[in-house]
Amino acid sequence: MILPAMGVVTDIIPVFSRRSIFGYTAIAASSLAIAFVGYLVWGHHMFTSGMSDTARIIFSFLTFIVAVPSGVKIFNWIASLYKGSIRMDAPLLYVMGFIFLFSIGGFTGLMQGALSRTFTCTAPISSSRTFTT
Numbered sequence: 001m002i003l004p005a006m007g008v009v010t011d012i013i014p015v016f017s018r019r020s021i022f023g024y025t026a027i028a029a030s031s032l033a034i035a036f037v038g039y040l041v042w043g044h045h046m047f048t049s050g051m052s053d054t055a056r057i058i059f060s061f062l063t064f065i066v067a068v069p070s071g072v073k074i075f076n077w078i079a080s081l082y083k084g085s086i087r088m089d090a091p092l093l094y095v096m097g098f099i100f101l102f103s104i105g106g107f108t109g110l111m112q113g114a115l116s117r118t119f120t121c122t123a124p125i126s127s128s129r130t131f132t133t
Contacts, residue, residue, distance in 0.1 A: 002102075003031055004072060009095050013077055016092040017084030023076040030069035030076075037066045044113055063113030072107055074099060099102055 014021045020025065031115065043059030051059075078101055086092070111117055 003035060005098065006031065006034075007097055010073075011079060012091045012095050013080045016087050016089060016095075017079055017081045018087070019084040021076070022079040022082075023072075027074050027076050030072040033069035034066060037062055037069070041066055047115065060113050064110065067106055067110055070102070074103060074106075106129050116119075 010021060010027055041059060042105045043055060044063045047056055047059070077095075
């Protein structure tokens with residue numbers, strides 16, 4: 001669900017920074033990695049539902065792994081803006097907001113993926129406050 005928005009961000013940044021996108025191959029590979037690993041992380045929404053300890057560990061690991069290609073994307077987007085002739089129009093402001101919110105959502109998603117934290121904070125308000133779900 002997030003991959004089309006990431007594609008839009010990847011298209012907007014070179015236009016408004018007047019530079020080619022940094023690490024296009026890495027961005028394309030990270031899109032495939034997010035699609036593949038993202039398909040497998042559904043179990044992190046059910047840590048307290050009685051699944052086995054092995055399943056909890058696997059889903060926690062996969063939740064942490066999906067942060068790696070996401071970090072690659074954020075790094076490449078920011079590197080594309082670095083030393084560019086940036087034109088701050090509305091589409092680029094949208095992109096900057098997207099990068100900021102996606103970063104904050106990723107950090108809260110990592111906290112949700114930690115098994116020790118999940119069991120101490122199982123209240124519905126704690127589970128729903130992450131930006132990534």
